[in-house]
Amino acid sequence: MPFEPAGVTWTAVSPRLAAARLTTIALVFGPLVLVLAALALATGASWLWVPTGVVVLLALWGAVLVPRQVRAMAYAERADDLLVRRGILFRSLVVVPYGRMQYVDVSAGPFARRFGIASVQLHTASPATTASIDGLPPAEAARLRDRLASRGEARLAGL
Numbered sequence: 001m002p003f004e005p006a007g008v009t010w011t012a013v014s015p016r017l018a019a020a021r022l023t024t025i026a027l028v029f030g031p032l033v034l035v036l037a038a039l040a041l042a043t044g045a046s047w048l049w050v051p052t053g054v055v056v057l058l059a060l061w062g063a064v065l066v067p068r069q070v071r072a073m074a075y076a077e078r079a080d081d082l083l084v085r086r087g088i089l090f091r092s093l094v095v096v097p098y099g100r101m102q103y104v105d106v107s108a109g110p111f112a113r114r115f116g117i118a119s120v121q122l123h124t125a126s127p128a129t130t131a132s133i134d135g136l137p138p139a140e141a142a143r144l145r146d147r148l149a150s151r152g153e154a155r156l157a158g159l
Contacts, residue, residue, distance in 0.1 A: 003091050008083060010074035017135025018070040020115040022063060029059035075133050082122065082148065084131045094131040100124045101152035104145045108138065120144050 033055050040048035068088055076083040084094045101122055108118035118141035121132040136144065 003085060003093050005083070008076045008078065010076050010085070013070060013073045013075075013133065013135035014117055014137055015067075015070065016115045016117050016137075017073070018067045020111065020117060020135075021066045021070070023115075024111075025059055025062045025066065029055055029062075033059070070135065073133075073135065077147070082131070084133055096122050096124060096131050098148065098151040098154070100126075101148060104148045104152070106138075106141045106145045108141075120148075122148065 033052060036048060036052040036055060040046070040052060065088075069086070072088050072091075073086045075085070080099075081095050081097045084096070086092055101124055103123050105121040105123065106118055107121065112118060116137060117135045118138045119132055119134045120136060120141050133141075133144070
């Protein structure tokens with residue numbers, strides 16, 4: 001299978017990424033549901049329950065989908081490249097050769113820091129091959145950044 005190369009040991013991202021994304025869903029859809037429900041109750045307009053129900057269904061769909069999406073996200077370090085996979089229905093597998101990496105960036109905004117996660121972004125000369133790994137514990141993100149940077153330098157020196 002193209003998304004499961006033989007002999008590859010995948011490292012999953014932190015399940016805290018799912019908690020962060022579910023919290024985002026709750027913060028976005030929760031107030032919207034409350035406002036729509038309050039309007040429906042205050043005005044007595046029964047048709048306002050339809051958009052309320054649609055928003056609730058969208059939030060529930062997201063709540064079901066997000067944990068599966070996070071479980072599908074993983075990365076693998078091989079001898080010559082880094083593999084990053086994601087997706088359930090629309091899968092993607094990005095292969096980034098260490099020699100093509102220009103720099104590796106670690107970032108964590110206030111929301112990500114609250115959940116104890118960070119993102120590692122790999123930058124190459126081609127924008128099409130730029131890859132990111134979200135939902136890593138900060139210590140793992142720093143370790144991966146240092147390891148990828150040293151492997152990238154070693155590969156460039158050998159060219």
